[in-house]
Amino acid sequence: MSAMTTDAASRPTAPLRLGVLGAANISTKALYEPMQTVDRVQLVAIAARDRARAEAHAAEHGIAHVADDYEALLARDDVDAVFIPLAISLHHQWTLAALAAGKHVLCEKPFASNEAEAREMVEAADSAGLVLVEAFHWRYHPLADRLVELVAEIGGATAIRTAFTVPIPARDEVRRTFELSGGALMDLGCYPVQWARFVAGREPVTIDATMVPDTAPGRERVDVDTRMTFDFGDGLIAELHTSMADGVERASWIEVDGPGGSIRVDNPIAPQFGHRITVTRDGATTTEQVDGVTTYHHQMEAFVAAVLDGAEVPTGGSDSIATMAIIDECYREGGLGPRGT
Ligand SMILES: NC(=O)c1ccc[n+]([C@@H]2O[C@H](COP(=O)([O-])OP(=O)(O)OC[C@H]3O[C@@H](n4cnc5c(N)ncnc54)[C@H](OP(=O)(O)O)[C@@H]3O)[C@@H](O)[C@H]2O)c1
DSSP, rough: BOOOOOOGGOOOOOEEEEESOOOTTTTIIIIIIIHHHOTTEEEEEEOSHHHHHHHHHHHHHHEEEEOOOOHHTTTTTOOOEEEEEEEESGGHHHHHHHHHOOOEEEESSSSSSHHHHHHHHHHHHHHHHHOOOEEOGGSHHHHHHHHHHHHHTSSSSSSSEEEOOOOTTTTHHHHOGGGGGGOOOIIIIIIHHHHHHHTSSSSSSSEEEEEEEOOOOTTOOEEEEEEEEEOOOTOOOEEEEEOTTTTTTOOEEEEEETEEEEEEEEOSSSSGGOOOOHHHHHEEEEOOOOOOOOOOHHHHHHHHHHHHOOBBBBBSSHHHHHHHHHHHHHHTTTTTTOOOO
């Protein structure tokens, strides 16, 4: 667990007053819907580059204030914390600005463009005594803890295979632009990277990666399809695949082999929309599901508890730095180079 606790005397009191930077697509699921069901939090302000878009989001979702721009939102005294769902290249700059303004931060995944940025963000939060969480929402659903139990029950992992593939259209600027820190590994592959590390319970010793770059002019450093092999030592190998190629199957899954059996999880990314855990032991196969609400509801609850109560959260801090270090190494191995460089 990452230690994210704040000094009790400096914690805001309920309700936590939240602001959001950007009128982002993901905010519907990750912010506006959880606001309907999570206690002790209130969305009070929004800012976007285009004020009209911010006003449209505010009208639709009952947000009281529209700030002129991101800086103006961060200057508001009635905002305790911000959600940052901006293009990845902007996470570092606006997380640092939010922390400097005394705001706690829930920042979308992947945390930053690269390891160096991630490290600077974590150090800034630590020295300000503020909560900084990476919005790796899947980790907050009870399915994640059930997976840990099952891995222990099969005697630990001896092999891991995992994938997250979604076709993403060429017009998607955020995911297909190097300067915005796009790429399949950044947008989608960060999940399999975290799944493999999570199941292994340690960091890879060596990494191999093969990348298929975008063929469109100016997008040569954007990976469309990436395969990775992580060697965790002691014989544990993980094979990972991510792709945003045209026509690729929409799928997310994790497979784990151990001395006492094997596990397959279908749809760890969004178990609220249906998932299946299949366990094979001693020649017998069973399937199960884990109760829970949306990953985003669980995540928002955890963020609110971290800020208001000093509760620990599992994503952010050293975990985010480790994820970004591995992503950087994959981009070096794949020949396209880390983002933000
Ligand atoms: N947790 C999840 O399930 C999930 C799912 C999808 C995405 N994400 C993550 O959420 C973040 C945003 O994704 P999204 O799909 O919501 O993206 P998006 O709506 O396309 O863009 C997000 C915001 O980034 C800003 N932006 C976009 N293009 C820009 C540009 N060229 N220059 C400067 N700013 C730009 C815009 O802010 P303004 O509104 O102020 O213009 C926009 O609202 C990413 O980190 C992504 O990886 C998470």
